[in-house]
Amino acid sequence: MRLLKQQIDQKHGSGFATLLPEEPEDMWHAYNLIQPSDLVRARAIRRVTKTSDSGSVASQRITLDLTISVTSTDFDVGSGQLHVAGKVASENEHVKLGSHHTLDLELQRKFTLEKGDGWDSVALEQLREACDTEKRADLWAVVMGEGLANICLITEHQTILRQRVEVPVPRKRKGGLDGHDKGMDKFYSTTLSTLLRHFDVVNAVQADKTTPLLLASPGFVAQSFLAYVKSEATRTTNKPLLALLPSILVAHSSSPHVHSLSEVLASPAITSKLSDTKYARETALMDKFYTFLRQDDGRAWYGPKEVEKAVEKGAVGRGGGVLLISNALFRAQNVAERKRWVGLVDRVKEVEGGEVRVLSSMHESGKRLEALGNVAAILTFPLEDLDEDDEVNGGGEGDGNEMVI
Secondary structure: OEEEEEEEOOOOOOEEEEEEOOOHHHHHHHHHHOOOOOEEEEEEEEEEEEEOOOOOEEEEEEEEEEEEEEEEEEEEOOOOEEEEEEEEOOOOOOOOOOOEEEEEEOOOOOEEEEOOOOOOHHHHHHHHHHOOOOOOOOEEEEEEEOOEEEEEEEOOOEEEEEEEEEOOOOOOOOOOOOOHHHHHHHHHHHHHHHHHHHOOHHHHHHOOOOOOEEEEEOOOHHHHHHHHHHHHHHHOOOHHHHHHHHHEEEEEOOOOOHHHHHHHHHOHHHHHHOOOOHHHHHHHHHHHHHHHHHHOOOOEEEOHHHHHHHHHOOOOOOOOOEEEEEHHHHHOOOHHHHHHHHHHHHHHHHHHOOEEEEEOOEOHHHHHHHOOOOEEEEOOOOOOOOOOHHHHHOOOOOOOOOOOO
């Protein structure tokens, strides 16, 4: 994302930023930045109807700049399209104030964003990440089994299923030749050609750091596919593909489905080679959290109330405290709800000195966190019975759960 212009008061949060999305990943950043009540200005196409003095009606589509007050957003991950709906906030000769309109934000088309409730610390951090020119290496992964392959792009902020490949493969038969080997060759050929349509091998090996490719499967399917890739690269003298071979990693997965990526990236062998990717670091943190949770030693808590209590007690601070929070919470429709989580992040960072990790809801790590209420914490020291405080305080006579007759 290119920052074309910025006038933001860092102290009070007022002002605007003009941005130009240049890559599909930028549309994901825009989706996280734009919230209900924000003002968005962008180029739009609107059908305008005019009535002449004689009573005849004529309509035409015109291009104009519109500013809307956002009411909702809709993001299509597969196509990377972002639709922003709202009410027109600045009147012009063609559009009435308060009328409804949907802006379709696209690549290479600038837009201006002004935060309805001001630019808070989380929004400013999201803006900084969106405009960070030092892009971390993406990771491509093929999670596969016999006849099934899921080709995925793992970026810093989302996991995208680019293509699903399914090729019928006959079962092996005892005591004779069968179509199994031919079926697997066809499957490997289809998977490789599909992968090369999505994965720009030339740019991957020309960058300062080669973009890694991960092959994972139950059994030996991934290893056999790598052997096929090597033979095809040699046979066709595909220099970019030959240059990519040293950066291809093979790992075991329990299934050929996308959700098994989390366990693959948690393995020490893969983590050590992909330690510089945000995905791997977040996966390692979630695994650490679950380890503490299994040990039941009071150092891992999840859920909004429990985590807030832990922060209030100063247990998510310097010395190992980590707040794990989903970016989905910052897209809440309720303004007070958003401020609640921004305040929690600010307290952990600025007051307690702890670490904050905002996990993407489009990654497996973020989906694991969603099952825990979208917020969890690793504590610097153990705390017990955080989930029972309300019951203890509410016990005795006049308990709120009792029915008085």
